[in-house]
Amino acid sequence: MARVYNFSAGPAMLPEAVLAQARDEMLDWRGSGMCVAEMSHRGKEFMSIAAEAEADLRELLAIPANYKVLFLQGGASLQFAMIPMNLLRGAEGADYINTGSWSKKAIAEARHYGTVNVAATTESSKFTRAPAQDELNLSADAAYVHYTPNETIEGVEFPYVPETGDKPLVADMSSTILSRPIDVSKFGLIYAGAQKNIGPAGLTIVIVREDLIGQPINGTPTMLDYKIHADNDSMYNTPPTYAWYLAGLVFKWLKDMGGLAAMADVNARKARKLYDVIDASSFYANPVAPTDRSWMNVPFTLANAELDEVFLKEAKAAGLTTLKGHRSVGGMRASIYNAMPEAGVDALVAFMQEFERRNG
Amino acid sequence: MARVYNFSAGPAMLPEAVLAQARDEMLDWRGSGMCVAEMSHRGKEFMSIAAEAEADLRELLAIPANYKVLFLQGGASLQFAMIPMNLLRGAEGADYINTGSWSKKAIAEARHYGTVNVAATTESSKFTRAPAQDELNLSADAAYVHYTPNETIEGVEFPYVPETGDKPLVADMSSTILSRPIDVSKFGLIYAGAQKNIGPAGLTIVIVREDLIGQPINGTPTMLDYKIHADNDSMYNTPPTYAWYLAGLVFKWLKDMGGLAAMADVNARKARKLYDVIDASSFYANPVAPTDRSWMNVPFTLANAELDEVFLKEAKAAGLTTLKGHRSVGGMRASIYNAMPEAGVDALVAFMQEFERRNG
Numbered sequence: 001m002a003r004v005y006n007f008s009a010g011p012a013m014l015p016e017a018v019l020a021q022a023r024d025e026m027l028d029w030r031g032s033g034m035c036v037a038e039m040s041h042r043g044k045e046f047m048s049i050a051a052e053a054e055a056d057l058r059e060l061l062a063i064p065a066n067y068k069v070l071f072l073q074g075g076a077s078l079q080f081a082m083i084p085m086n087l088l089r090g091a092e093g094a095d096y097i098n099t100g101s102w103s104k105k106a107i108a109e110a111r112h113y114g115t116v117n118v119a120a121t122t123e124s125s126k127f128t129r130a131p132a133q134d135e136l137n138l139s140a141d142a143a144y145v146h147y148t149p150n151e152t153i154e155g156v157e158f159p160y161v162p163e164t165g166d167k168p169l170v171a172d173m174s175s176t177i178l179s180r181p182i183d184v185s186k187f188g189l190i191y192a193g194a195q196k197n198i199g200p201a202g203l204t205i206v207i208v209r210e211d212l213i214g215q216p217i218n219g220t221p222t223m224l225d226y227k228i229h230a231d232n233d234s235m236y237n238t239p240p241t242y243a244w245y246l247a248g249l250v251f252k253w254l255k256d257m258g259g260l261a262a263m264a265d266v267n268a269r270k271a272r273k274l275y276d277v278i279d280a281s282s283f284y285a286n287p288v289a290p291t292d293r294s295w296m297n298v299p300f301t302l303a304n305a306e307l308d309e310v311f312l313k314e315a316k317a318a319g320l321t322t323l324k325g326h327r328s329v330g331g332m333r334a335s336i337y338n339a340m341p342e343a344g345v346d347a348l349v350a351f352m353q354e355f356e357r358r359n360g
Numbered sequence: 361m362a363r364v365y366n367f368s369a370g371p372a373m374l375p376e377a378v379l380a381q382a383r384d385e386m387l388d389w390r391g392s393g394m395c396v397a398e399m400s401h402r403g404k405e406f407m408s409i410a411a412e413a414e415a416d417l418r419e420l421l422a423i424p425a426n427y428k429v430l431f432l433q434g435g436a437s438l439q440f441a442m443i444p445m446n447l448l449r450g451a452e453g454a455d456y457i458n459t460g461s462w463s464k465k466a467i468a469e470a471r472h473y474g475t476v477n478v479a480a481t482t483e484s485s486k487f488t489r490a491p492a493q494d495e496l497n498l499s500a501d502a503a504y505v506h507y508t509p510n511e512t513i514e515g516v517e518f519p520y521v522p523e524t525g526d527k528p529l530v531a532d533m534s535s536t537i538l539s540r541p542i543d544v545s546k547f548g549l550i551y552a553g554a555q556k557n558i559g560p561a562g563l564t565i566v567i568v569r570e571d572l573i574g575q576p577i578n579g580t581p582t583m584l585d586y587k588i589h590a591d592n593d594s595m596y597n598t599p600p601t602y603a604w605y606l607a608g609l610v611f612k613w614l615k616d617m618g619g620l621a622a623m624a625d626v627n628a629r630k631a632r633k634l635y636d637v638i639d640a641s642s643f644y645a646n647p648v649a650p651t652d653r654s655w656m657n658v659p660f661t662l663a664n665a666e667l668d669e670v671f672l673k674e675a676k677a678a679g680l681t682t683l684k685g686h687r688s689v690g691g692m693r694a695s696i697y698n699a700m701p702e703a704g705v706d707a708l709v710a711f712m713q714e715f716e717r718r719n720g
Contacts, residue, residue, distance in 0.1 A: 004393030008400040011601055019387050019395050026383035027376065033364030033679065035379050037560040037606070040368040040682050073433035073562060074583055077597035081581030109582055195598050200397040202433060202562040202600025219579050221441030222469055223434055237437035238555050240562025240600065241371055246397070319393065322400055 005344035008322035009152050009297060010175070010196040013339040017256075018249040037242040041235055050234075050241075053248030060254055063184050063207060070206040070226065071234040071244050075193040076102070076174045079204065080109035082224045083146065083170055083189065088114050089215045091143035095119040097136065097162070100127040100151030101328060102172060110146070113217065117142060127154040129289040133163060144168040144188055150176035150294050152196070153326045155286070155333065157294040161186050168212055175296050177205070178254060178338060180264035188212050197296070197337045199247035202240050254338065263338055270336050270345040271295040277349050283360040284352065301331030307359055308332070318351050320344075365704035368682035369512050369657060370535065370556040373699040377616075378609040397602040401595055406605075410594075413608030420614055423544050423567060430566040430586065431594040431604050435553040436462070436534045439564065440469035442584045443506065443530055447549065448474050449575045451503035455479040457496065457522070460487040460511030461688060462532060470506070473577060477502060487514040489649040493523060504528040504548055510536035510654050512556070513686045515646070515693070517654040521546050528572055535656050537565070538614060538698060540624035548572050557656070557697045559607035562600050614698065623698055630696050630705040631655040637709050643720040644712065661691030667719055668692070678711050680704075 006013045029036050032045050039046040054069050063069060072078075083106075084094065093115030096107045099122050110116050117139045120131035138145060145164040150157040152175040161183070162169060168188020177192040184190065189208045195201035206226065213226040222228055228236050257263060275293060278284040278300050286293065286300045302308060308324075308331065315323050325331040336345055366373050389396050392405050399406040414429050423429060432438075443466075444454065453475030456467045459482050470476050477499045480491035498505060505524040510517040512535040521543070522529060528548020537552040544550065549568045555561035566586065573586040582588055588596050617623060635653060638644040638660050646653065646660045662668060668684075668691065675683050685691040696705055 002393060003387060006394055006398055008398070008403070010598065011398055011400060013398050014395060016387065023383050023386035026386070027363060027379050033362060033681070034366055035374060038366055038368070038371055038373050040371060041561070043368070043682060073435075073438075073600075075433075075597045078433075078581065078583040081583060085581075112579060112581070193598060195601075200600070200602045201401070201598045202603055219472060221438065221445075221472070221584070223438040223441060224581070237435045238370065238553060238561045240433075240560070240603070241555075242560045243562055243600070243602070321393070322403065 002319065004319045004321045005340065005347055006321050007334045007336065007340070007348070009326070009333060009335040010193070011201045012196050012335055012337050014199070014246070015250065015253045015339045018246065018253050021249055022246060036245040039241065041238050041241050046241055049245050049248055050239075053244060053251055056248065056251035056255060057205070060178065060251060060260055061182065061184055061207070066210055067184060068208050068210050068213070068226075068230040070208065070229045071239055072204045072206055072229060073202060073240055075201070075204055076172055076191060077105070078224070079172070079191045079206065080106045081112070082226065083191075084110045084113035085220045085224055086216050086226050087168065087170065087189065087212055088143045088217060091141060093117060093142060095138050095142040095145040095167070097121075097131065097145070097147040098123060099130055099148055099156055100154040102151055102153070102174075103148045106146060106148070106172060114143075119145065126287070127151065127156060128287045130156055130158045130292040133160065136162060138164060138167065142167055144170050146170040146172075148172045150296055152297050152335075153328060154288070155294040155297045155299040156288055156292050157296070159291050168209065178260060178263070179267050179295055181260040194243060194247055196335070199250050200243045203243035203247055266342060267295045267336075267338070270340065270342055271298065273345050273349050274298045274334060274336070277352055281356055281360070283356040296337055297333060297335050299325050299329055299331060299333040301325075305330070310359070311355060314355065315351055318347070320348050320351055362679065364679045364681045365700065365707055366681050367694040367696065367700070367708070369686070369693060369695040370553070371561045372556050372695055372697050374559070374606070375610065375613045375699045378606065378613050381609055382606060396605040399601065401598050401601050406601055409605050409608055410599075413604055413611055416608065416611035416615060417565070420538065420611060420620055421542065421544055421567070426570055427544060428568050428570050428573070428586075428590040430568065430589045431599055432564045432566055432589060433562060433600055435561070435564055436532055436551060437465070438584070439532070439551045439566065440466045441472070442586065443549065443551075444470045444473035445580045445584055446576050446586050447528065447530065447572055448503045448577060451501060453477060453502060455498050455502040455505040455527070457491065457505070457507040458483060459490055459508055459516055460514040462511055462513070462534075463508045466506055466508065466532060474503070479505065486647070487511065487516060488647045490516055490518045490652040493520065496522060498524060498527065502527055504530050506530040506532075508532045510656055512657050512695070513688060514648070515654040515657045515659040516648055516652050517656070519651050528569065538620060538623070539627050539655055541620045554603060554607055556695070559610050560603045563603035563607055626702060627655045627696075627698070630700065630702055631658065633705050633709050634658045634694060634696070637712055641716055641720070643716040656697055657693060657695050659685050659689055659691060659693040661685075665690070670719070671715060674715065675711055678707070680708050680711055
């Protein structure tokens with residue numbers, strides 16, 4: 001079968017050029033006689049792959065020198081524990097902004113380690129908007145402020161970076177990292193599971209200001225101590241080497257595409273095309289406040305939910321897969337990360353218009 | 361370059377047939393139009409891959425129905441914390457057998473969560489043997505007994521499974537799992553980082569008797585609670601899908617090879633060839649008690665350590681790579697896991713004999 005346009009929220013599409021290169025290097029990485037997955041993580045071949053990936057990520061995001069970049073395991077779900085364990089640093093608790101499903105999970109886990117002040121919540125509006133800066137009730141004694149810049153399930157994205165004064169800002173960027181340039185210096189810690197916009201599942205990237213780490217709470221497992229990983233260049237134990245390599249190929253591809261400013265242009269255009277077709281129709285709907293709509297995850301419903309199954313079936317037959325929305329919100333969701341070609345969005349738009357014409 | 365014989369202790373060689381299949385399926389897994397790394401872990405394609413891998417592993421190891429098989433992240437190093445956090449179940453501590461570098465790491469981490477009774481240690485003999493059953497001083501109130509059946513660095517392997525009465529036996533099988541049949545029912549919990557004998561780094565397999573889980577200590581992160589993963593078929597969060605898929609291909613390959621009884625024959629023969637050439641010579645030496653020598657990791661020294669660099673350089677030129685021993689024991693180490701073809705061992709033996717003739 002031909003390659004499909006896969007709108008999965010994650011794991012998600014990878015650039016075809018990356019997959020082709022990985023395929024060609026599978027049995028012999030550049031004359032080494034080995035697949036990257038077979039290499040000792042302490043050998044010079046993998047050490048060069050690892051270092052180059054980090055250097056490329058630092059270049060793409062313009063990461064300042066006083067930030068460590070960690071290549072870890074466990075996904076955002078493990079970060080939900082690691083963040084309070086490492087960043088509370090003697091404080092009673094932290095501020096969390098609640099904007100949807102992933103915020104709630106982060107909050108629930110943080111409560112095992114300290115008090116959580118919910119600095120704002122949009123639950124009463126069914127998580128269809130981001131709170132404004134002046135809605136944030138930040139507490140004086142919070143160790144940090146946590147938020148989810150992009151909610152993968154609800155399709156809500158902050159159009160601004162919250163101002164938190166001298167409190168470190170912690171961001172779950174799993175579904176938005178690398179979609180556009182950001183100012184890393186505004187953040188204390190950025191984390192992201194790789195499986196949406198970086199590479200394969202099983203790799204988690206953490207970018208952390210180095211003065212924030214080194215004071216984990218009692219009982220923190222060695223493997224959950226950021227300082228241990230920082231001091232060992234993410235090789236305290238065997239890292240997920242093959243995923244690290246694939247992520248490095250994605251970083252090279254992003255550089256080839258022109259970097260994050262160029263990706264931002266494409267991503268804004270892809271999202272606009274989808275929201276335009278939704279807004280122009282009474283057949284499709286998206287409930288999110290227009291200013292706060294996600295570039296990466298576009299949930300939408302059909303006016304007649306009885307058509308959902310037909311829509312999904314016909315879309316799949318047209319090579320447009322994994323469009324079913326999360327069960328908590330229903331309908332459809334098109335996740336359109338960096339690796340989704342603009343042609344894939346064009347194909348979806350054409351399919352949606354044609355489907356509406358036949359069924360609307 | 362041609363494929364090399366890579367004697368790395370881990371990450372280590374993968375079967376060439378597995379790599380070739382992964383290469384061929386990289387852009388399109390069986391007509392799905394997707395790489396496995398791009399698939400939603402909740403989709404029917406990946407669910408079938410995951411289930412088949414588990415079924416094959418259960419068949420290979422004859423895992424009883426009252427054991428859960430978990431596909432996790434974090435490596436053995438994270439298990440060093442998860443085991444006491446989950447298995448102490450109100451007890452003060454546990455028994456640990458100290459047979460080398462990895463035992464010591466497991467002990468150090470367990471001490472964060474309870475008392476450790478070192479039931480036996482072979483440190484005074486520089487970890488060159490396994491303790492006998494009658495040397496084990498098991499304590500009456502231990503929650504479990506932990507040991508390392510194969511010490512990857514020292515090349516020491518238990519020739520027997522310790523009897524621990526009604527105490528659950530916990531085994532770090534990272535470097536021995538799948539090398540031969542075992543009786544899983546003798547164990548409470550078996551764990552293994554994948555990167556030696558299962559698949560790529562970033563996947564950790566845990567096989568646990570289901571009555572032992574569900575009572576984690578306070579403060580255990582959700583992601584470190586075995587019960588959470590067991591209840592969610594290892595999909596509480598996004599698992600390392602591509603690594604899981606590659607492990608599944610390795611399991612199929614093992615079945616094609618005739619299963620673990622057949623692998624045991626090959627592995628015993630590969631190890632004997634290497635130990636024979638070492639023992640027949642005064643040029644090479646291995647310090648481990650003959651009954652306790654590892655089938656998987658064969659450390660050896662040259663009589664004249666000044667020849668080490670020449671040995672490594674000439675071996676590499678002959679396509680025999682990553683033979684340098686761990687810095688803590690020096691010399692050489694040939695790791696010869698399942699995926700190392702017997703022809704690779706034959707080539708190493710021939711090289712060693714020739715090198716001795718020229719330099720002995």
